[in-house]
Amino acid sequence: MELSDESRVLIIYTGGTIGMLVGQQGYVPEPHFLTETLRSQTRFHDPLQDSLFSNSGSVQGFRDWSRGTSPSASPRRGGISTPAMPSLLPTLLVRSSHPIGQSSTLSLDQVQRKQPTCVQVSENIYEAHLPSLVTPRSAVPGSNARKSIRYAILEWTPLLDSSNMAIEDWIRIATEIELNYAFDAFVVLHGTDTMSYTSSALSFLLEDLGKTVILTGAQIPLSQLRNDAVDNLMGALSIAGHYIIPECCLYFNHTLYRGNRVSKMSSYDLSAFDSPNFPPLVKVGIDIVVNWNDVIRQTSVRKFRAHKEMNPNVATLRLFPGISGAMIRAFFTPPVRGVVLETFGAGNAPQRADVMEALKEACDGGVVVVAISQCTKGLVSDVYETGRTLTQAGVVPGIDMTPECALTKLGYLLSKPELTVKEVRDLMGVPLRGELTRARGTAPSQPTVEQNLDNIQQVLSQFVRLSRPPSLAPQITVTSDVIDPVAQNAAAPWTWTAAEAATTESVLFPFLVHLAAARDDLESLSFCLGAAPTVNNISNPTDEALKSGLIPGGIVNCLDCGSGRAPLHVAALSGHARSVNVLLRCGALVHQRDTLGHTALYYAARQAHEAAVDVLLQAGAALGGSDQRFAIIALEDAKFTNDRVSIRIWSKCGLDGTDIPNPEKGEVST
The missing domain is CATH 3.40.50.40 (Rossmann fold)
Incomplete structure (x- = not known):
């Protein structure tokens, strides 16, 4: 099942306190306990979501369910109903560098009942269809949409105490993320003692990361009545499912940290970790507040890869x-x-x-x-x-x-x-993944009101220029003296504050960057993103511009209120490969989806813009969300009409275009 209102997350369960039970020797790991417990809690698994008619998470959905009128409910006596548990849970294909689901602690009968069928597809690569769990739908930040999170749990055998973690285990986690990179995000469950070592190591091993990776665990296991496991796991899962924060992060006690900036500070406080020299990326309270200005984004047009080696000496x-x-x-x-x-x-x-x-x-x-x-x-x-x-x-x-x-x-x-x-x-001495603070000179002074007004005038000038056809582009001066000066003085107006001017400027910028992407206007993109002062330099922003923070992270990924599309979607849809390249180098999220669940790659391929497709694929783009099933339909149409260009483009995107029907010979698509 692949729905546009679902995101897919892989949980890699390595071990740790979070899934332990109390034994004679204290806390001990128990295979499958975590998965079975999450399946039994509706906050972590809502079986109604596996029905296409589900309306769970809403007042009407609950009333339909309680009255037995929901298509996903089976009535009982007295009008009380329970969710109809499907005989076979939907599954997700998961790969690993180790056999999946084998356990020497279980009997053969238990293994057959609880474990999926594991198949070795090549040397050191195994795959299995793992049962998936799905959360109730929740509001998507920044939109009116509601989304559920479908996830599978890849459980290690045996489960490791974090004190036994070694370099080969870091490489194993990185490898499993690479093998399953089709997922939207990843959560790694880990013991707390060495979690900061693992999060630091993964931040370097995961090169050109474009998706969210979050490590979390617990001080008190899920099996105990009073615990921090529920909040930590739900917080990590929610952030991973709703945001693209392309870093290796660590989530604990309602706070998301950069993974290579944290250390364990306490063995008994629920606030076990701290990032003393760098602010948190996310604070979770009533609202989830993301510090987007500090989020790292990939600015190179390279595919993700996992580096599978570390020097032990x-x-x-x-x-x-x-x-x-x-x-x-x-x-x-x-x-x-x-x-x-x-x-x-x-x-x-x-x-x-x-x-x-x-x-x-x-x-x-x-x-x-x-x-x-x-x-x-x-x-x-x-x-x-x-x-x-x-x-x-x-x-x-x-x-x-x-x-x-x-x-x-x-x-x-x-x-x-x-x-x-x-x-x-x-x-x-150079920050590769934001792990250290770059030496800075004197802090720049805050812009004055006059400077902000000048910036607004420049923004408006760009709007006027873009609104004209390329053949009619006279130099137009925009003046702020809209009101007659005499009348303005008579009204004795208050002057603008710098904050008010900056707010106006920030409102105008998203419209301008979308318009510039649609028109393939590199000069306006340069103006919006601040990457370079001239058009000639914008196609390859200098390292100095990128490192100095001149490229604002928020503008390059700002969403259109109606469609939920980012400037990258707009440029890809129009086939503007130059703008696609500029946006990617300025931190555009290549895996971002719009309201319909489509990526920029899908739009470029659908419109047969091969040059834009090539640039996106070079940056590691892949079809996701609703892309697959619509792309398959488009490929079938292309085969039927013998559209060789579209077939070649969809093949580049990962769809099988080898079996091409030839209408001249009477061949048709099946």
């Missing part, structure tokens, strides 16, 4: 008063290739000759040493002389990276054979 060394050079030399013995050095304060170290000589010998020998602070909050700098000597010895400042992030980033970079030691050292 990295370690962490915490400095302490009295540490000797001999201790440091013993720690740096082969095969160590990278070390995270936890220094005092703002990056200080003992200045004894033996200590500094040992560190310099290690750096000269090719070991990459990265300095971070032992303080929870703050960063490494060269304010003190004791910090400068580390830099002179070859130690790389890690700015404000967490210990977990610095360690996993080092292992990730050292696993790439194409990088030299110098390049690894340089990249350790």
Whole structure:
């Protein structure tokens, strides 16, 4: 079942407290308990949603259900009815690098009853159709639509305590996300002890990520009456199902953090994690508030891939008063290739000759040493002389990276054979996934009223220019003196505040960027997105423009109120490959769907705009939502009419176009 008002989420259940039961030895994992428990709770699984006539989640739906008049309800005595449980739950195809559903703790009969049929499709790739659960419909943020979340749970065998997590397990999670990238989003259930290590590692392993990945768990398991498991899982599932936040994140206690910015702060508080040097991405209360300005978006036209290697020869060394050079030399013995050095304060170290000589010998020998602070909050700098000597010895400042992030980033970079030691050292000080704060100069001053009014006039000038045919584009000056100056002074008006002017400007920008995308006007796109001052530069925005935050994340993905289409949809529908390329490089979400559940790729393919399709596919676009069944119909029509161009385009998009009927020979589509 593939409906436009559903999003598909894969839950990768690795283990952890969230699904444990109380045993004689304390909390112990129990296979299948989590899935069976979620299936029994209507907040996590509403069987009425599997009926095409379902109206659950509404007053009328409940009344129909309680009276037995719902097509999905079976009546009982006294007018009480219960949902008609389908004999076979809808399934979702799931792939894994390990066999799915095998468990040595269950009897053969239990395995046959509870486990799906697992098929090995190639070397180290297995697939199975897992029963899917579906949430009640809930309001989609920013629209009047309501959407349910259909999800499957890929449960590891055996379930792991997070303290047993290793590099190969990080790679396994990344691989399973890559194998199942057709899903809209991913939730990883994980133990809390090493969750911040895993979230940091995945942020680097998942290269050019375009979909939401959220790690979560619990301090108190779901099996207990009072727990935090329900809120954490429901919060992570809701965000994953309703938003495209293309990062590896960590959700805990009503807060979504960037995954490589968090550390575990408490073993007994429900607020177990914190991000001391970076604000949360999402705060969940009565409303879900997303800090879109800080959300990272892919700005390269490359497909997603999972990097499947990390160098294990990295370690962490915490400095302490009295540490000797001999201790440091013993720690740096082969095969160590990278070390995270936890220094005092703002990056200080003992200045004894033996200590500094040992560190310099290690750096000269090719070991990459990265300095971070032992303080929870703050960063490494060269304010003190004791910090400068580390830099002179070859130690790389890690700015404000967490210990977990610095360690996993080092292992990730050292696993790439194409990088030299110098390049690894340089990249350790550069934010690759938003893991550290870029050094900034003096903060820019707030715009004045006059500056904002000038900006509004520029926006209006772009509207006037775009409203004219290309052949009639005279230079038109837009003046703000609409009212006669004498009358205006007589009314003694209040002046605008900068906030009021900025609000007006923000209202105009979405209309302008949609119009520019529809007209393939790169100059106006450049003006809206701030990527470059000239048309010549906009097709390939400079790294400086991207890194400095000149490209606003919200404008490039702003939605039309009626259709729910983003500028990327508009450009793709019109076949403007240049605008598609610019929008993608400025952070457009390639997997964004409109109100009808369609992606930009579907619209470009449907209109046979092959150049736009090629650009979108290069960025990792795939048919999703309602695309598949409409695309199949379009492909059948193309086969029937022998439209070779459309057949080729749909084939590029992943549909089978090899069996092409030839009407001249009397062949027809089946």
